[in-house]
Amino acid sequence: xxxxxxxxxxxxxxxxxxxxxxxxxxxxxxxxxxxxxxxxxxxxxxxxxxxxxxxxxxxxxxxxxxxxxxxxxxxxxxxxxxxxxxxxxxxxxxxxxxxxxxxxxxxxxxxxxxxxxxxxxxxxxxxxxxxxxxxxxxxxxxx
Amino acid sequence: xxxxxxxxxxxxxxxxxxxxxxxxxxxxxxxxxxxxxxxxxxxxxxxxxxxxxxxxxxxxxxxxxxxxxxxxxxxxxxxxxxxxxxxxxxxxxxxxxxxxxxxxxxxxxxxxxxxxxxxxxxxxxxxxxxxxxxxxxxxxxxxxxxxxxxxxxxxxxxxxxxxxxxxxxxxxxxxxxxxxxxxxxxxxxxxxxxxxxxxxxxxxxxxxxxxxxxxxxxxxxxxxxxxxxxxxxxxxxxxxxxxxxxxxxxxxxxxxxxxxxxxxxxxxxxxxxxxxxxxxxxxxxxxxxxxxxxxxxxxxxxxxxxxxxxxxxxxxxxx
Numbered sequence: 054x055x056x057x058x059x060x061x062x063x064x065x066x067x068x069x070x071x072x073x074x075x076x077x078x079x080x081x082x083x084x085x086x087x088x089x090x091x092x093x094x095x096x097x098x099x100x101x102x103x104x105x106x107x108x109x110x111x112x113x114x115x116x117x118x119x120x121x122x123x124x125x126x127x128x129x130x131x132x133x134x135x136x137x138x139x140x141x142x143x144x145x146x147x148x149x150x151x152x153x154x155x156x157x158x159x160x161x162x163x164x165x166x167x168x169x170x171x172x173x174x175x176x177x178x179x180x181x182x183x184x185x186x187x188x189x190x191x192x193x194x195x196x
Numbered sequence: 197x198x199x200x201x202x203x204x205x206x207x208x209x210x211x212x213x214x215x216x217x218x219x220x221x222x223x224x225x226x227x228x229x230x231x232x233x234x235x236x237x238x239x240x241x242x243x244x245x246x247x248x249x250x251x252x253x254x255x256x257x258x259x260x261x262x263x264x265x266x267x268x269x270x271x272x273x274x275x276x277x278x279x280x281x282x283x284x285x286x287x288x289x290x291x292x293x294x295x296x297x298x299x300x301x302x303x304x305x306x307x308x309x310x311x312x313x314x315x316x317x318x319x320x321x322x323x324x325x326x327x328x329x330x331x332x333x334x335x336x337x338x339x340x341x342x343x344x345x346x347x348x349x350x351x352x353x354x355x356x357x358x359x360x361x362x363x364x365x366x367x368x369x370x371x372x373x374x375x376x377x378x379x380x381x382x383x384x385x386x387x388x389x390x391x392x393x394x395x396x397x398x399x400x401x402x403x404x405x406x407x408x409x410x411x412x413x414x415x416x417x418x419x420x421x422x423x424x425x426x427x428x429x430x431x432x433x434x435x436x437x438x439x440x441x442x443x444x445x446x447x448x449x450x451x452x453x454x455x456x457x458x459x460x461x462x463x464x465x466x467x468x469x470x471x472x473x474x475x476x477x478x479x480x481x482x483x484x485x486x487x488x489x490x491x492x493x494x495x496x497x498x499x500x501x502x503x504x505x506x507x508x509x510x511x512x513x514x515x
Contacts, residue, residue, distance in 0.1 A: 132475045135479070135485050146512060
């Protein structure tokens with residue numbers, strides 16, 4: 054069986070999840086590689102969630118939130134805007150390419166944008182290939 | 197009452213844990229009254245073969261410090277586990293991997309190249325790096341295998357208790373030893389420490405809303421003695437670190453680096469610390485945020501200072 058990118062998508066319930074819904078009801082084709090997890094706000098996505106996704110076998114992580122200024126909780130997405138770049142910088146030290154994590158803004162009316170972000174991300178991860186976390190498991194000490 | 201049989205051992209560590217054990221001072225006499233030390237390489241002359249000859253579970257308590265980096269350390273950890281009724285992981289290296297655990301950002305080959313070939317002060321024309329065995333006229337000489345990945349003690353053997361710290365504070369060490377002497381050890385799996393939620397709860401500094409425009413490394417700034425260091429842009433791990441140490445570093449005007457391990461309920465100390473630091477950046481402009489993040493030279497080494505092998509990813513992927 055050929056390899057397909059496995060991407061975990063954390064979608065804010067107020068904007069991006071509804072944007073994904075709109076993409077579906079509008080029958081806009083998008084890649085089926087993103088496994089969606091609905092979160093109350095993009096800032097609910099702790100860095101540990103992203104790390105856990107990679108540790109559990111994800112090849113990429115997509116975080117989608119409301120556009121800056123539109124957060125239901127006023128400034129949640131600003132916190133996400135600060136966390137993700139620092140997380141990416143750190144993940145690079147772990148050998149995880151920055152492109153494997155993407156943060157973008159999708160509103161409830163942007164079904165088209167949702168589909169294009171998902172398609173772009175899927176193609177990007179396909180180019181990068183599978184990610185296998187090195188958990189130091191198996192024989193002790195072996196890489 | 198029969199005396200407690202106590203063993204103390206070191207693996208991949210700096211020797212600071214032994215100093216911390218001696219730091220209990222005259223209380224050492226109380227310990228000696230209650231316990232016979234049967235194995236302690238730093239202080240008494242007992243050989244490995246003497247430990248091998250001890251029957252299983254004949255040692256009551258083993259205090260083990262240091263991470264597991266070589267095959268010898270793994271062997272000793274397993275042997276001492278077999279010989280001891282109670283195994284206590286002592287100090288950040290044994291508990292979470294500690295400073296040696298930062299080697300997990302690299303592998304053996306990279307570490308050997310750096311240590312034995314590339315360092316400016318190294319003169320190694322033949323490019324010799326440690327081998328596990330070599331034939332010499334007198335016979336075969338061997339060295340333990342150096343692993344690619346450092347592990348904590350709990351990742352190597354079953355551990356009964358954890359004593360946190362780098363090294364554990366005197367009061368933390370004594371808390372454990374006193375419980376041991378009085379035969380009042382807590383339930384298995386406990387972290388033996390003064391139950392303080394986070395270092396911030398121990399820290400006497402004034403704390404206000406945190407908004408940071410620039411991060412500093414400790415040598416780049418002379419911090420105010422009274423105000424929260426994180427508010428001043430110094431990466432202080434107090435928010436992500438269990439208290440109990442008495443915030444000693446903070447009282448010396450230095451940031452917490454996280455040695456007492458994650459706060460209760462958190463599995464990945466580094467991710468928790470990263471999250472707190474990023475959230476206080478005072479900007480809503482992506483470019484400005486990027487330039488503020490540039491101030492943080494080594495995120496992995498800062499956030500996972502003592503806990504990389506114990507983190508979710510455990511090590512970096514190196515090609």
